[in-house]
Amino acid sequence: MKFSRLEYTPKDIVFGFSKKFLRYGIDLEVGNGLVVPEIKYFPRVEKNVMEEYKHITEQLLKRAVALGTESLQLETELTYLEMEDKKLVAELINLQKSMIERYAKEHGLHVGYRVTVADIRDFGKPRHDEESFNKMMEIFELASSNGADVLSIESEGGKELFNYSIIRQDLTGIVSSLGYLATFDMKRLWKNIVSIAKNKSILAGGDSACAFANTAMKIAGGLKDNMIPHSLASIVRVMSACRSLIAFEEGATGPGKDCAYENVYLKVITGCPMSMEGKSSAVAHSSLVGNIIAATCDLWSNEQVENIKLFGGYGPEVFLEILHYDTKLMNMAIAGGQQYCLRDLMIKSDKLLNPQAFVLSPDIVYEISKVIVGEKDELSRTVASAIKAIELMSNEEKLNLSKGEKRFIEMAKRKLEEIYSSPSQKVEKALEQYVGKVEKLRVKDYLEA
Amino acid sequence: MSKEELLDAIRDSIVNLDFDKSKEYTLKALEAGATPQEIILKSIAQGMEIVGKKFEESEYFLSELIVAGEIGKEITKILEPYLKGAEMKKVGKVVIGTVRGDLHDIGKNIVAMMLEAAEFKVIDLGADVPPEKFVEAVKNENPDIVGMSALLTVTMVEMKNVIDALKEAGLREKVKVIIGGAAVTEDYAKSIGADGYGANAVEGVRVCKQWVKQK
Numbered sequence: 001m002k003f004s005r006l007e008y009t010p011k012d013i014v015f016g017f018s019k020k021f022l023r024y025g026i027d028l029e030v031g032n033g034l035v036v037p038e039i040k041y042f043p044r045v046e047k048n049v050m051e052e053y054k055h056i057t058e059q060l061l062k063r064a065v066a067l068g069t070e071s072l073q074l075e076t077e078l079t080y081l082e083m084e085d086k087k088l089v090a091e092l093i094n095l096q097k098s099m100i101e102r103y104a105k106e107h108g109l110h111v112g113y114r115v116t117v118a119d120i121r122d123f124g125k126p127r128h129d130e131e132s133f134n135k136m137m138e139i140f141e142l143a144s145s146n147g148a149d150v151l152s153i154e155s156e157g158g159k160e161l162f163n164y165s166i167i168r169q170d171l172t173g174i175v176s177s178l179g180y181l182a183t184f185d186m187k188r189l190w191k192n193i194v195s196i197a198k199n200k201s202i203l204a205g206g207d208s209a210c211a212f213a214n215t216a217m218k219i220a221g222g223l224k225d226n227m228i229p230h231s232l233a234s235i236v237r238v239m240s241a242c243r244s245l246i247a248f249e250e251g252a253t254g255p256g257k258d259c260a261y262e263n264v265y266l267k268v269i270t271g272c273p274m275s276m277e278g279k280s281s282a283v284a285h286s287s288l289v290g291n292i293i294a295a296t297c298d299l300w301s302n303e304q305v306e307n308i309k310l311f312g313g314y315g316p317e318v319f320l321e322i323l324h325y326d327t328k329l330m331n332m333a334i335a336g337g338q339q340y341c342l343r344d345l346m347i348k349s350d351k352l353l354n355p356q357a358f359v360l361s362p363d364i365v366y367e368i369s370k371v372i373v374g375e376k377d378e379l380s381r382t383v384a385s386a387i388k389a390i391e392l393m394s395n396e397e398k399l400n401l402s403k404g405e406k407r408f409i410e411m412a413k414r415k416l417e418e419i420y421s422s423p424s425q426k427v428e429k430a431l432e433q434y435v436g437k438v439e440k441l442r443v444k445d446y447l448e449a
Numbered sequence: 450m451s452k453e454e455l456l457d458a459i460r461d462s463i464v465n466l467d468f469d470k471s472k473e474y475t476l477k478a479l480e481a482g483a484t485p486q487e488i489i490l491k492s493i494a495q496g497m498e499i500v501g502k503k504f505e506e507s508e509y510f511l512s513e514l515i516v517a518g519e520i521g522k523e524i525t526k527i528l529e530p531y532l533k534g535a536e537m538k539k540v541g542k543v544v545i546g547t548v549r550g551d552l553h554d555i556g557k558n559i560v561a562m563m564l565e566a567a568e569f570k571v572i573d574l575g576a577d578v579p580p581e582k583f584v585e586a587v588k589n590e591n592p593d594i595v596g597m598s599a600l601l602t603v604t605m606v607e608m609k610n611v612i613d614a615l616k617e618a619g620l621r622e623k624v625k626v627i628i629g630g631a632a633v634t635e636d637y638a639k640s641i642g643a644d645g646y647g648a649n650a651v652e653g654v655r656v657c658k659q660w661v662k663q664k
Contacts, residue, residue, distance in 0.1 A: 227511045
């Protein structure tokens, strides 16, 4: 289903409320006036995997009871190595779900459980590694049968061209990757995931452009790093929103995946609840958007933490406590009718410091989202939304932009407008030139998928 | 345009990251009687120096440094037939790869491209590279340096396996080993017996340049 209008204005979008709020898992409500912590973790390498998951789940649920966290979501993000062993995957999901059920029953907790399947495909193989695609689908099935309430993925279709392009500031390559190649893969993937979720009456959560927009964010680095322009990372984020939206067009219902910072756009467009991460995910990576991204979240996540011992306990339980207090403050603001005041402080504290934060501000998201829903196809909306982002950045005098950033913005404007004049023609012509030059790029396999 | 003006125009097109113009002026400069050596020294080397300075002064981004390096490489390809088979001099050879189990290759790619821009010959083994493939490449290519990258804590342990495999094959003393990637630290590099560590691409290339200079 193509979304043609926006569900929110910048004035009414806020954390904890979603027009299409969800009830799932064990009596968990998401987006109905409460922000819920979502905790994500991974086992220590040298330990037994099952023992580690048991240990992590036990400490998390104990800590939740100790803190009085009534609602929470756990997320297991499967690793490449775990994906090798289907039996292990089934057992570890089953184990965690039974522990969740026991604690929920004994202590009255409201809990959701998300499983994220790793994209293990080698895109350089014929038909984009059909064998791995099938294995991923089998694991989605296994996760659904063994206790997952929400299914997610950080899919990577188009990444081989994106990787080539991002370090060269090659906007044609980036557009061709996110606005063209990735769209074929997203449609195929999400048709299948939505069907699996529907068959088991669980939720198709959403996809993150982690491999694209978070890669750009990570390379751009901090304020003083000069790796790639922050304004480039910010338009990659906007273009990624056009790509991640496809999961919802194919029937995903949320809650959206935490590391998809583009979820602000998806919430404005779809009205579905979204998980987000920011200041409390500094354990996994640094960002310049730690507060602003919390302004519209429904679940609040830590991204990822290893099960290592810290003074305050093991990593996952320590980060659950951090998320507990983050969400408690947001929920207290909601209870006291002060959510808009807190939201505005979150936005104001980050918005003008950096272009990456700027494009996540609800007023800017709203303007760009209008462009996204107004365009006729995925490729056009990818280019048009980036042009709009450039225009808004250029027009904001108070936005912190270095000389180099301003130079890039001028160049990007010219380039994107040139592509927008005939997007399909420009992209198809460019792809012919990338084949053979970009390692593992198999354009035909996207089109025939 | 005179020969001298064309050499300047090539240099400026590198600084402006304009591949089409650099190609056009290179062909015209050759027609006007410029030698490949003149183009390399007066246009490419000077252009790269200006871009490098702009990067150091935070005016240019690393990505622009990479693009300038690629333009330099493309011009060199145009010049190759005129060099009468004489091989372009390289400062050293590096075998590089992301270790087994890790598919994250963008950081490694940046380092590889920067090494090439710094006139190293780079043998890029790709991502998810098993120790035996590193060993085979060292045997066949006889590099000065082996570079390894890992993003994940679960895969960085593979770096030690590569070093052990090089030892077993009797090749460890023939090469310097440098590691990098989000998961690794200088302490980790020391603990597994690597010779060096790059906190980022610029630092990694600096270490490699220093090593070949000392040779």
